[in-house]
Amino acid sequence: MSTLLDVKNLWVKFPTRNGIFDAVRGVSFSLGKERLGIVGESGSGKSMTGRAILQLIRKPGMIEADHISLHGQNLLDLPERQMRAVRGKQISMVMQDPKFSLNPVMTIGDQIIEAYRLHSRASKAEARAKALEMLEAVSIREPERVMKAYPHEMSGGMGQRIMIAMMLIPNPEILIADEPTSALDVSVQGQVLSIMDKLVKDRGMGLIFISHDLNLVSQFCDRVLIMYAGRVVEVCDADKLHQAQHPYTQGLLGSLPQFDAPRKRLEVLNRDPAWRDAPSVETGT
């Protein structure tokens, strides 16, 4: 498979009052035209890995890597102006906090129309029609009302779907989706996933799908990286996630509540300090 993105030895560091905190510690992976899942414990560095690819780490955070290459071009060598073009066109990211990424004082409709017109020379009327169509595609009821509404007037799941619609506008080569469906009911979730799936299959988009939903990832993705304490501790084919070897991954699977097999208490993980120190796994495509 041809490689779109190659990340080598990525570190994200934050200076804190107790010294440097390494949020990401030497992560390497590559992404082809595929659906790559990233799962892992809360705080394990999933979001920071995604943001670092786009150099969206807030100061005083620091990014270090041997390279983060898009089609062989090291993004770390690009000046900020060119990086902005990459962000706008080639790589899109759906943030974990959707409402935060929308402009609070602009209607949803105006935001989608503006984003669309930035990328195509469509007339206002065409852009409006397109915006409505996109809202419908992500199963928004009453898209006309939503066009006139402001972000705070949206439910959690509506905010997520609006962000997904917006991020797909530039027709990116790579989409990084950070917990994109965590607020969606299962049927709407299925619809949103099939939109992303189509883009991967039909247009050859590469998708990085960050999620804590193991069942979802194992059904939806091709490959999965499992992160722990800033490192990738295991890589496996998504459909083999349930046979994962690493005790952390097995522990994760054990702590899921099961709809048809009720139990009184859920198993919790006993974290072994040795997991932190194990080296990062290297991965190819």
Place this chain on the structure above:
Amino acid sequence: MTAALEINDLSVYFGDHHDLFQAVKSASFTVEKGASFGLVGESGSGKSTILKALTGLAPQWEGHMSVAGRELDRKRDRTFYKTVQMVFQDPYASLHPRQSVDQVLTETLQLHGFSDINSRIERLLQDVGLGPAFRFRYPHQLSGGQRQRVAIARALASEPQILLLDEPTSALDVSVQAEILNLLSDLRAEHGLTYVMVSHDLAVVAHMCDQAAVMRNGEIVEIISIEDMRAGRTKHGYTSQLLQASVNRVA
């Protein structure tokens, strides 16, 4: 026995009379003291709005709501918030960006008249699985799941009788989710707490609740016991659809 929570014929509106939008249409349900009630259903169907109406954050409502036998009117006083606490769906919006974890919890504990603040903060952080290192962090220095845990700690701080939980674990990985759900179960067993829990994860609702209301497009289409839900004994087509979809998630 009086019910912990009773909602009768509740309708909730947004907007003004030119452009009124009805987000909740005549919803009714009762939650007994010590019970745990789920709200599930379509995204945008009014689940969060019901919780917001209860806590006074969606002021345009009609119908009846009562908490521990007391009918609610337009205003909520201090005793209400001592009895009822809410964990919001969106932890980003519900934490003040310039307040450290320590400040949030100190303020909440002081407001509710506790004095042993230091030890309570330590205990709360430990309960939600955050080490002492997190105590002096600000929201932007936390991951999504870490913020959610701070929000849960804040809700627990006042030792409420009724907890309204809006997707409390949807931002958490499953290992932390298991810890939080176990903690909530323990608290309910020890103190007879009452929960209303919104979640789109039917396995979580089935694990935590005894009964659930299924919502679509502003309406409660069915109130179903978890036993019936597990057995697939549904009365409304939408409920069966939801169950189906959650079995084979990715179409």
